[in-house]
Amino acid sequence: MSVLVLLETTDNQIKKSSLEALAFAKHVAGNLGGKVSAVLAGNPSNLSEAALFGADLILQISDPRFSQADARAFAESLLQAAGETQSKTVVLAKSALTDSFAALLAAMWKAGAATNVVSLPDFSNGFVVKRSIFTGKAFEFVKLTAERKVISIKKNAAEAVPNAGAGEIKAFSPQVSAKAFALQTISTEKATGEVLLPDAEIVVSGGRGLKGPENWNLITDMAKVLGAATGCSKPVSDLHWRPHHEHVGQTGIKVSPNLYFAIGISGAIQHVAGISSSKVIVAINKDPEAPIFKVANYGIVGDAFSVVPQLTEALKNI
Numbered sequence: 492m493s494v495l496v497l498l499e500t501t502d503n504q505i506k507k508s509s510l511e512a513l514a515f516a517k518h519v520a521g522n523l524g525g526k527v528s529a530v531l532a533g534n535p536s537n538l539s540e541a542a543l544f545g546a547d548l549i550l551q552i553s554d555p556r557f558s559q560a561d562a563r564a565f566a567e568s569l570l571q572a573a574g575e576t577q578s579k580t581v582v583l584a585k586s587a588l589t590d591s592f593a594a595l596l597a598a599m600w601k602a603g604a605a606t607n608v609v610s611l612p613d614f615s616n617g618f619v620v621k622r623s624i625f626t627g628k629a630f631e632f633v634k635l636t637a638e639r640k641v642i643s644i645k646k647n648a649a650e651a652v653p654n655a656g657a658g659e660i661k662a663f664s665p666q667v668s669a670k671a672f673a674l675q676t677i678s679t680e681k682a683t684g685e686v687l688l689p690d691a692e693i694v695v696s697g698g699r700g701l702k703g704p705e706n707w708n709l710i711t712d713m714a715k716v717l718g719a720a721t722g723c724s725k726p727v728s729d730l731h732w733r734p735h736h737e738h739v740g741q742t743g744i745k746v747s748p749n750l751y752f753a754i755g756i757s758g759a760i761q762h763v764a765g766i767s768s769s770k771v772i773v774a775i776n777k778d779p780e781a782p783i784f785k786v787a788n789y790g791i792v793g794d795a796f797s798v799v800p801q802l803t804e805a806l807k808n809i
C-alpha cells in the first residue's frame with residue numbers, strides 16, 4: 492500500500508509545497524503503514540530531492556502535454572498511478588493546478604476529500620484533519636471515513652525536512668485520452684517583484700497606519716533586509732498607495748509564510764483571513780487593543796515610525 496503524492500514543478504524545480512506534501516505523506520505512511528509514491532511530470536534539476544524528502548517510488552511522466560495545467564489529464568493519470576501503486580490516499584499541495592482537479596479526482600475515484608488542510612492528521616480517533624474554512628476565517632476538524640482519500644494541503648501543513656525514501660524512479664506513461672487535454676496555454680504573465688507574495692517565506696505587510704505611500708520605504712527597506720515579499724491591507728491598495736497584487740486578505744492574496752509582519756494593520760477579520768495559516772505572525776501597532784494582537788504570536792506596541800527603522804537596523808546585523 493502507498494500514499495501517493497503529485498509533485499509539481501516551477502522553473503524546472505520541484506516546488507517546496509510539493510516537498511511539504513511528501514512530508515505529509517510520509518507522516519501518513521508512517522502511521523498507517525506503507526510507502527510513499529510520487530507522480531512527477533518532467534525532469535526537474537532537483538529530482539533527487541524527491542527521494543531525499545521521502546519518496547520511495549517516483550513515477551516520472553515524460554509526455555510534454557503534461558506541462559499544461561489540464562484537470563482531466565491529471566485526474567486520469569493520478570487514478571492510474573493510484574492503481575499501479577495500490578494507493579488509498581492521495582496528497583496534493585494546494586495550487587492552481589490541484590485546485591482544478593482535486594474534487595474531480597475524488598469523484599472519479601469515489602474517495603472522501605478534504606481540501607485546505609492546515610496541519611498533519613490526527614490518528615488517535617480515526618483519520619482527522621484540520622482544515623481552513625470560510626475563506627480562512629475559521630477552522631474545522633473533519634474525520635475522513637472513506638477508504639480512499641484525497642487530501643489537499645495548504646503551505647506549512649507539514650514541514651519539509653529530509654527524511655529519505657528509497658527513491659526508485661520508474662517511467663510512467665498514463666493512458667489518457669486526447670480529449671482530456673483540453674487546455675492550451677497561450678501565454679504566461681508572471682507577477683513582478685523580487686520575491687513573489689504567494690510563495691514568500693517572509694512577508695512584510697503595511698496598513699493604513701503607515702499614513703501614506705511616501706512612507707513605504709519603512710516596509711520595503713525591512714523586506715529587503717529579510718529577503719521578504721511586501722504586502723498590504725485592502726484600504727492601502729484601494730487608496731493606490733500600493734499595487735492591487737500586494738493586497739492580502741479574504742478578497743486578496745492568501746499567504747502562508749513562515750513569518751508575517753503586520754505593521755500598522757488593525758487586524759480586521761477580512762485581513763486575518765488571508766494570513767491565518769502563517770507560521771508566526773508579528774504585529775507592530777501603536778494601539779494595544781488592536782485586534783491583530785489576538786492573532787499575533789509576537790507583538791510590539793509602539794509607533795511604526797520609530798520601531799520599524801530600529802528593527803531594520805538590528806536585522807542588518809544578524
Ligand SMILES: Cc1cc2nc3c(=O)[nH]c(=O)nc-3n(C[C@H](O)[C@H](O)[C@H](O)COP(=O)(O)OP(=O)(O)OC[C@H]3O[C@@H](n4cnc5c(N)ncnc54)[C@H](O)[C@@H]3O)c2cc1C
Nearest residue numbers: 698699700724725740741742755756757761762777778795
Ligand atoms: C467584504 C469585505 C472584504 C474585505 N477584504 C479585505 C481584505 O482582503 N484585506 C484587508 O486587509 N481588508 C479587507 N477588508 C477591509 C477590512 O475590513 C479593514 O477595513 C481593513 O483591513 C483595515 O485596514 P488597515 O488595518 O490597514 O487600516 P485601519 O483599520 O485604519 O487600521 C490602521 C491600524 O494602524 C494602527 N496605527 C496607526 N498609526 C500607527 C503608527 N504610527 N504605528 C503603528 N500603528 C499605527 C492603528 O492603531 C490601526 O490599528 C474587507 C472589508 C470588507 C467589507
